[in-house]
Amino acid sequence: MGWRTTASAAALAALTGVLGGGCASPGGEPESAGTDQSTADRSRLDEVAERGELRVCSTGDYRPFTYRDEAGAWSGIDVDMARDLAASLHVRATFVGTTWSTLNEDFRQRCDIAVGGVSITLERAREVFFTEPYAVDGKTPITRCENAARFRTLEQIDRPGVRVVVNPGGTNDKFAREKLHRAEIVPHPDNNTIFDQLRNGRADLMITDGSETKWQARQHPELCAVHPDQPFTFAEKAYALPRGDVDFQEFVNQWLHLRTHDGTYERIAEPWIG
Template identity: 60%
Template sequence: MRARIAAIGLVLLAALGVGTASAAAPAGEQGIGGSRLDRILHRGEVRVCSTGDYRPFTYRDPATGEWSGIDIDMAGDLATRLGVRLTLVQTTWGTLLDDLGRRCDLSVGGISVTLHRATRAFYSEPYLRDGKTPITRCENADRLATLEQIDQPGVRVIVNPGGTNEQFVGTHLERATIVRHPDNNTIFAEIIAGRADLMITDAVEARWQAKRLPELCAVHPDEPFTFSEKAYLLPRGDTVLQEWVDQWLHLARNDGTYDRFARPWLG
């Protein structure tokens, strides 16, 4: 009877995705420990997904293929502390969850903590507090500051599909015109060119883009519309890898590593 109960329990755990970190091990890595962490160490490589389109966290130059950003530097530090090589894998906001575990061991790049994502993946401990705020041409900053001002007929709100920006405007705006633009690297140029009036994005991105593009102003980034946090995304069920990443991140945030990488971008 006990054996039967134990077997039923294992079936239920598998159905919930708990304790099954090694179930999706690719050919050649099966039987190597119970955690993806063991497989990373065995292959001598950590595969990290990132969208490459969300500065200051992640950017991949379309001309050269070179990566940069705070979280790209952090991924390099993670690999160094593991003693393995880093392989960066480009993903999109729409395929972020599908690629995790299948193409990469973890995902980085300004990823907001959401309950939806938490149903399919684990998060590391948060490393940054943030929230949604408008960014617009500076002459429009006063008249496009509140959701009531923004959600008006004729106001064009540009958004990159697949992430929390699109979720926010879909939830909060009913009368404004939503303009979907697939390339987050060029989306701010659309506002400057007058093809959109504003974008609602994370305050840290709004600040950085306003610093880079003097035509644009971040609107009340210190008082955003929402509360959110940034963290790294990990395969669901792998508590061993999650605990190692949490410990590494805790040390990096307190020994000056994170500040050293963030300072050139955030000041």
Template identity: 70%
Template sequence: MRWVEFGIGMLVATAVAAGCSAPPPEPQAAPHRLQEVVQRGELRVCSTGDYRPFTYRDEAGAWSGIDIDVARDMAEELGVRATIVPTTWKTLLDDFAARCDIAVGGVSITLERAQRAFFSTSFGVDGKTPITRCEDVGRFHTLEQIDQPGVRAVVNPGGTNEKFARQALKRATIVEHPDNNTIFQQIIDGRADLMMTDASETRWQSRQHPELCPVHPEQPFTFAEKAYLLPQGDVAFQQWVNHYLTIARNDGTYQRFAAAWIG
């Protein structure tokens, strides 16, 4: 009987102790970037400003381009302001991680970038192809023709253009030019023979500079997709951006922004 009484006493004591101790608090989920942007009242947009028709920053500091218009429209949909943060192709990933919510401006999806960030759904297919003086188009149809001693290929440091050129060219001379806004003038002035860049850029630049012609932009040397750079691991923000792009590309919004640049 004493053991029964002892057992009952232990059960009562345990029940009382359990009732007195509060359950552990539920872990609070960290706010995702979409919530942060709305709470902050600001969408921070990294862009290089040197890759028309997607992004351009003029000498007075004014920003324009297809992707700049898209980013501003995203901000408006969220009820916040868009702040454009200047970056370079060489520092894009570091600047994005430290200072921005999204990066835009003709950003190509690469496996290297995908190690450190998410991408939005792709909104275009592109690839590297040459642009040269129109009288020289016949000289540079193949990589073998380009990769010859005496051929000068100009590159903007830090991006996929430079990476492709250094991988593909072993005998040609690679000439660095730090300003992608003026790099095509180097070809016109005879300081370089060609540049290999995305087909979309060769088409746009050839319309601005009648002296320059793209070489087989419909059949580039490489395959790449264009997308927006997003915070790694944040599925909620990625889904919102993807939903925005789906709607914008089907209700005419994206086409309206693009028409001002590419017709």
């Protein structure tokens, strides 16, 4: 069979398939899956608008990005940014508390967006979409100021007798366990009080994001951030979105692009990081 005949036959078969797709089944109902397709194509943009609520997952324990006080009030750079996003969608923002170890699961089940200093990792990218980055960061030590010269390198830190405190389940925990093999890793479950372990001498240092070390050093003069502008790693901060929802991702990306260029992000961040 020549190529013209083959092409004609293929076109006829395709046309027959298209027309046949609209035929009624013996029960009288169309065989088309139009309703299911409409549901499958439904974006979180539509759901958020109809619900009148943007559900925001956050740990509430990672200043300057997110903080939840004992009375339940939320604050932080990303908290205010999430409120601005909700306002741009003409809905209210509702915050859902989570932990670093349960963040992905809670986000998938309960939220439309996750915020609060979330670092982009390949592991997380397998489960969620990320927005464009809004900040660059990396892991660096924080310790009592008199010990700052002792803990400038991983070689200095990874020694017997050195106590490194970590908050379980996050990227700090993962970094410490991957890089430190001789130092003692001391888990502390409450990230809001973890820096008290350094101040009170129950741990020697913590390795966390440079942005957090700078903020904590401003609050506690006895603590010093060790080379926060030259961290051990490279990381970017972004917001987590539902995997597969390109429409929602594109909207949030456009909002974030505008807010990081019209002065909004700088205005929100200035009280926290100067």
